[in-house]
Amino acid sequence: MSKQVNFTFNGKPISCEEGQSIAAAMIAVGNRELRTTRFGDEPRSIFCGIGVCYDCVVVVNGVANQRSCLIEAKDAMNVESTS
Amino acid sequence: MIIVIGAGPAGLAAAEAASRNGSEVALLDSASRLGGQYWRHRDSVKGYRSHRAGLLFDKVLQAPSVTHICEATVWSIERVSDLFRVNYLQGGIESSLTAEKLIIATGAYDRSLPFPGWDQPGSMTPGAAQALVKGQGVLPGKKVIVAGTGPFLLPVATGLAEAGAEIVGLFDANSPLRWSLSPRALLLNLSKVSELVYYAKLLRRYRIAPQFKRVVSSFDHGKVTISRINSDFTIKEAASQTFDVDVVAVGWGFLPDVTLGGIVGCLQRVDSDGTTVFSVDADQRSSQKNVLIAGEATGIGGADLSLLEGEIAGLSASGQPIPTSLRRARYRKQLFAHALKISYPIPTGWQSWPQGSTTICRCEEVKHSEISESVSELGAEDSRTAKLFTRAGMGLCQGRICSRNVSEIVAGLTHCVVSNEERISSSNRPIASPISLGQLGDGKK
Numbered sequence: 001m002s003k004q005v006n007f008t009f010n011g012k013p014i015s016c017e018e019g020q021s022i023a024a025a026m027i028a029v030g031n032r033e034l035r036t037t038r039f040g041d042e043p044r045s046i047f048c049g050i051g052v053c054y055d056c057v058v059v060v061n062g063v064a065n066q067r068s069c070l071i072e073a074k075d076a077m078n079v080e081s082t083s
Numbered sequence: 084m085i086i087v088i089g090a091g092p093a094g095l096a097a098a099e100a101a102s103r104n105g106s107e108v109a110l111l112d113s114a115s116r117l118g119g120q121y122w123r124h125r126d127s128v129k130g131y132r133s134h135r136a137g138l139l140f141d142k143v144l145q146a147p148s149v150t151h152i153c154e155a156t157v158w159s160i161e162r163v164s165d166l167f168r169v170n171y172l173q174g175g176i177e178s179s180l181t182a183e184k185l186i187i188a189t190g191a192y193d194r195s196l197p198f199p200g201w202d203q204p205g206s207m208t209p210g211a212a213q214a215l216v217k218g219q220g221v222l223p224g225k226k227v228i229v230a231g232t233g234p235f236l237l238p239v240a241t242g243l244a245e246a247g248a249e250i251v252g253l254f255d256a257n258s259p260l261r262w263s264l265s266p267r268a269l270l271l272n273l274s275k276v277s278e279l280v281y282y283a284k285l286l287r288r289y290r291i292a293p294q295f296k297r298v299v300s301s302f303d304h305g306k307v308t309i310s311r312i313n314s315d316f317t318i319k320e321a322a323s324q325t326f327d328v329d330v331v332a333v334g335w336g337f338l339p340d341v342t343l344g345g346i347v348g349c350l351q352r353v354d355s356d357g358t359t360v361f362s363v364d365a366d367q368r369s370s371q372k373n374v375l376i377a378g379e380a381t382g383i384g385g386a387d388l389s390l391l392e393g394e395i396a397g398l399s400a401s402g403q404p405i406p407t408s409l410r411r412a413r414y415r416k417q418l419f420a421h422a423l424k425i426s427y428p429i430p431t432g433w434q435s436w437p438q439g440s441t442t443i444c445r446c447e448e449v450k451h452s453e454i455s456e457s458v459s460e461l462g463a464e465d466s467r468t469a470k471l472f473t474r475a476g477m478g479l480c481q482g483r484i485c486s487r488n489v490s491e492i493v494a495g496l497t498h499c500v501v502s503n504e505e506r507i508s509s510s511n512r513p514i515a516s517p518i519s520l521g522q523l524g525d526g527k528k
Binding site for chain 2: 017020021024025027028032033034037038039040042043044045046047048049050051052053054055057063065069070072
């Protein structure tokens with residue numbers, strides 16, 4: 001069993017395995033929606049999964065436009081949806 | 084020193100080959116682990132002949148003259164007299180590295196075509212589904228449909244099934260009978276036939292029955308509509324089947340990322356299937372002195388061809404002789420790559436799948452109706468003008484997902500064909516990834 005990591009997504013506590021991306025951690029707990037779009041307020045999730053499409057961008061510790069499919073979840077990370 | 088950009092099959096093979104005579108190699112990759120998109124792995128790589136990956140990983144990691152720099156996103160390359168300065172972001176910090184020679188092995192990403200609902204959560208590329216399973220150990224969903232076209236759908240569907248997903252359907256838009264058009268390529272690549280047998284056994288084990296000449300024509304909150312199509316990809320029977328699923332993974336082959344080679348000025352050409360790729364000579368040298376290119380960026384051909392091209396590029400860059408056997412093997416795989424294009428074409432009929440309200444540019448949320456209005460009402464005659472009117476392709480992904488589709492939609496609406504100049508210009512970006520002015524200002528040179 002690998003080490004657990006605890007972070008928050010929109011204030012909600014989330015646990016995942018060490019080394020998992022933020023997007024993978026959220027899908028593993030059944031939370032597919034990662035953000036809503038700027039104009040249409042449409043929900044978006046992971047799409048290309050490899051950092052090309054920027055559809056899964058979130059705010060990580062206050063830094064915007066971070067690709068949640070690439071960034072590993074870390075302890076005490078504060079992740080928020082962009083909208 | 085030689086800088087290899089990309090640590091997938093081509094980049095790994097290049098780094099390993101170049102290190103054989105002790106040449107200093109820096110292997111840069113944006114991921115945290117070796118392997119690239121195809122050989123991404125957690126503990127072990129599974130799949131056909133995947134032991135090759137482990138052997139190559141070990142050789143590269145043990146080679147004393149190879150330095151692996153991970154989590155480094157290259158955003159630009161500059162020429163400084165006879166040297167190349169590669170600028171990259173690592174953990175939000177800008178750094179750079181200088182070398183005499185470059186080997187670009189930046190690979191490819193899934194090509195996507197728009198259909199109603201392709202922007203909803205639950206719709207993703209087969210590459211994303213595979214990345215979640217192989218790279219993250221997470222199932223994208225319990226019930227999955229895999230669709231699109233090409234042989235990559237097989238490892239994705241069987242990999243998902245192996246990880247515990249229910250494959251509700253596997254749909255290829257093309258017929259496997261098209262392989263009969265390429266007998267010579269098959270005869271010279273009998274190993275590919277045994278690879279097919281390997282996947283056929285897995286499909287049987289997981290009770291997956293592939294269906295052909297069918298596409299996912301809409302996805303609406305878990306409801307998937309499958310349509311039968313004609314050979315030109317127009318819809319033949321709008322709703323032949325419907326399913327309830329968690330995920331649709333739809334992919335249409337691959338697009339190479341040509342941005343970095345484009346920044347250095349390497350000559351590009353349009354492949355027979357309309358894809359922008361690099362021109363290289365028999366030693367994998369680009370049109371620019373001391374810049375070599377290997378793998379998917381010279382034409383989509385899969386991991387086998389990428390390994391050979393990478394090895395040749397590594398030997399060539401480090402001044403070692405290139406065995407004739409390698410060149411022959413590459414020729415055979417190139418024939419197979421050509422057969423792939425003949426077997427899995429994407430004719431223009433897909434342009435009839437989106438509705439007016441269907442998103443075409445995901446980043447800037449541009450609908451199909453806005454693009455058609457830019458042509459019919461505003462008089463846009465080419466995609467560049469349509470993009471200026473609508474902002475399609477101007478978002479964070481810099482048009483990597485939609486640019487080719489927008490070009491082809493505008494050409495379809497104006498009854499033109501997309502020119503090679505337009506295909507090449509819409510595939511290139513002035514910088515390779517978004518960088519904030521703050522990061523640029525804080526960087527050390």
